[in-house]
Amino acid sequence: MACVSPDGKPTESGTKMLRALQSGLGSPEEVANETGLPLFRVRSGLRELTQAGLADQKEDSYKLSDKGAELMK
Amino acid sequence: MEEIGEPIARMPRIGEPAPPFEAVSTHGVLKLEDFKGSWLILFSHPADFTPVCTTEFIAFSEIHPELQKRKVELLGLSVDSVSSHIAWVRNVQEKTGVKIPFPIIADLNKEVSLSYGMIHPGQSKTETVRCVFIIDPDQVIRTILYYPLTTGRNMDEILRIIDALQTTDKNKVATPANWRPGDMVVVPPPNTQEMAEERLQQGYECVDWYLCRKKL
Numbered sequence: 142m143a144c145v146s147p148d149g150k151p152t153e154s155g156t157k158m159l160r161a162l163q164s165g166l167g168s169p170e171e172v173a174n175e176t177g178l179p180l181f182r183v184r185s186g187l188r189e190l191t192q193a194g195l196a197d198q199k200e201d202s203y204k205l206s207d208k209g210a211e212l213m214k
Numbered sequence: 215m216e217e218i219g220e221p222i223a224r225m226p227r228i229g230e231p232a233p234p235f236e237a238v239s240t241h242g243v244l245k246l247e248d249f250k251g252s253w254l255i256l257f258s259h260p261a262d263f264t265p266v267c268t269t270e271f272i273a274f275s276e277i278h279p280e281l282q283k284r285k286v287e288l289l290g291l292s293v294d295s296v297s298s299h300i301a302w303v304r305n306v307q308e309k310t311g312v313k314i315p316f317p318i319i320a321d322l323n324k325e326v327s328l329s330y331g332m333i334h335p336g337q338s339k340t341e342t343v344r345c346v347f348i349i350d351p352d353q354v355i356r357t358i359l360y361y362p363l364t365t366g367r368n369m370d371e372i373l374r375i376i377d378a379l380q381t382t383d384k385n386k387v388a389t390p391a392n393w394r395p396g397d398m399v400v401v402p403p404p405n406t407q408e409m410a411e412e413r414l415q416q417g418y419e420c421v422d423w424y425l426c427r428k429k430l
Contacts, residue, residue: 143242181248181287182241189242 144186145193151212154178158186159195159205163213167202225331228358232256232349233329237291240299241317244289246353253286253376254349257367258332258342262294262302266366270344271303272312277369284376285351288316292342293327296320337363348375350383385430398427 144155151159157176166172173183187203190196195209205213226233232254236245246254257274259267274288281288292299303314321327321342332342344361357375361367378389387399403424404410410423418426 179287180252181244184248185242185244 143182144189145195149193151190151195154182154186155190155195158183158190159209159213162196162203162205162209167204169201169203172203226329226347226355226358228355230355232347232353232355233326235319235326235329237319237321237326238296239289239317239319240296240303244317244319246349249287249289249349250353251351253284253351253380254289254347254353255281255286255372255376256289256291256330256345256347256349258291258327258330258345260338260341260343260363261292262298263305266364267292268302268306270366271306271314272310273367273369274316275312275314277373278315280373281376284380286376290316290318291321291326291332292318293321293324293340295322334360346372348372348379350379381430387428387430390427398429401426401428 144152144158146152154176157178158172161172161175164175166175169180169183169187172178172187173180176183178186187196187198190209191198191203195206195212196203197206232246234246236243259270261267271290274290278288294302299318299320303318307313319326324333327333327342330345330347332345333339334343337343341363343363344365344367346357346359346361346367347355348357350356356379359367359372374394377395378393381395381399382388385399387401390397390400393399398419401413401418404413413423413426414420418428420426
């Protein structure tokens, strides 16, 4: 897992992506621009964060899930 | 009676869509589609902790900034485990100071290797040979290079191919032998007699109607 550690906590890159989602950015391209991470890493990472329940996906856009929002408080 | 061996996977070819994959890597689970919109160099190496591969990974890392300028991503692959990859890249950094900035697929079940024709049993039945697949932003295979286990790859040539592909795509031209950025390019040959006659009037540097060069 690249964005979520085995203990369920986001890694540094995962936290960057969650922070970008928290600021209202939603597409992988926007998150990549904001975080400076390569687009392929962001696409893979957002998929992983979604599987971990920290983000929700709707078509090509992502947002923080309730669990993700709680974590980012 | 003919011996039945392992089924040989169909080799991918230039101009065809790159075979899709989903694979564990040193940067997490990656799919081919994650690279859509970027150029991608997918390359295989025989094994971690081997001398020629180590020199290649250092060399790929050295050209990584140049590839980034050209919007090209790198993705390595071997049939080693992700733990082996992590240990190797950490060792390379510790011993040489070079950080490997790109992901490496751990293709333990050989799924990706077989779909890309990276295992050549005449060389090794257990390791991937040194393959390079250059995949364009639409995920079409544009170049395939195969090197034997004993020959390390040439990074200048890989960069040159990227420059040539991007130049030909942008300008609808071709590049001659040993072309380098800034050199003259080849104008595509005319398809009709009328076009051939017109070609000679268009101010190109022509050897004859079928071989004309121009500056970009």
